Amino acid sequence: MIRLYRARFSTNVERVALALAHKGLEAESVWIDYGDRSLVERxxxxxxxxxxxxxxxxxxxxxEIVRFLEERRPSPPLFPRDPARRAEVLVFVDWFNRVWKRPPNEIEAELSKSQPDRARVAEMAELMRAYLDLFEDLLTGREYLMGAEFTTADVAAFPFVKYAALHDPEDDELFHRILRDYQRDRHRPRVEAWIRRVDQRPRA
Ligand SMILES: N[C@@H](CCC(=O)N[C@@H](CS)C(=O)NCC(=O)O)C(=O)O
Structure with missing residues (x-):
């Protein structure tokens, strides 16, 4: 029995929802509100x-959950079997979590201040656009970020990068509005096609 504790519009939950569905695993959803974490804490x-x-x-x-699911249900895989390609996926996910996420996090911190440092925001916005250009290049001749197969790299990045093309009008979180507003400076056809492709995949 699998139970998934989740909150509406959560990017990190969407990673797990994509991974569960890819592996054909059913989960009972327990929806929480950020105003009351008592159940998740317990x-x-x-x-x-x-x-x-x-x-x-x-x-x-x-x-951690995606890695755990891969151990418990190795097929269909979310990590390449080949060690070199698997290492590439791990390096990408680490870059994404530590490097890619920093600029939108810093913009959120600035915009939450009464007097945001506009120069700092502009500097971070420039980095976000440069990273999105890397995604555009990465997707040259590929369906997915690491090649022909949907992998953990797509699972990790999609829920954040999707805001370049998708935004539910009911989703009013500041972090998500930043992901939308600072990733729409120009068309990036390969990124947009990848967003549509991954968005068509099932979610738990
Ligand atoms: N490193 C954690 C981060 C989890 C996280 O930040 N979750 C957000 C939802 S996307 C959350 O629970 N936010 C509530 C809060 O920060 O108050 C992960 O990858 O799951």
């Missing part, structure tokens, strides 16, 4: 989603 000892319970085992953190 189950996992911390207050962030996603969290899964899998046959009684509890795992928190989106990419």
């Amino acid at each position: 189950v996992s000892g911390q207050g962030l989603v996603p969290v899964i319970e899998y046959d009684g085992e509890v795992v928190a953190d989106s990419m």
Whole structure:
């Protein structure tokens, strides 16, 4: 039995929803509101989603969960079997989490101040556009970020990069508005096609 603790519009939950569906795993959803983390805290000892319970085992953190699901249900895979290609995926995910995410996080921190440093915001916005250009190049002649197959790299990046083309009008989170507003400076046809392609995939 799998239970997924989730919150509406959560990017990190969407990673897990994509991974579960890719592996054909069904999960019972437990929807939480950020105003009340008590249930998630009780189950996992911390207050962030996603969290899964899998046959009684509890795992928190989106990419930890994806790795755990790969162990429990190796097929269909989300990591390449070839060690070199698997290492490339791990390097990409690490870059994405530590480097790619920093500019939108810093913009969010600035915009939450009463007097944002506009020069700092512009500098970070420039980086976001440069990173999106890297995605455009990465997708040259490829369906997915790491090649022909949908992998953990797509799972990690899609819920954040999708805002370059998609935004639910009911989703009013500042971080998500930043992802939308600073990733729409010009058309990037390969990124836009990849967003449509991944968006058509099932989610738990
Ligand atoms: N490193 C964690 C981050 C989890 C996280 O930040 N979750 C957000 C939702 S996307 C959350 O629970 N936010 C509530 C809050 O920060 O108050 C992961 O990858 O799962």
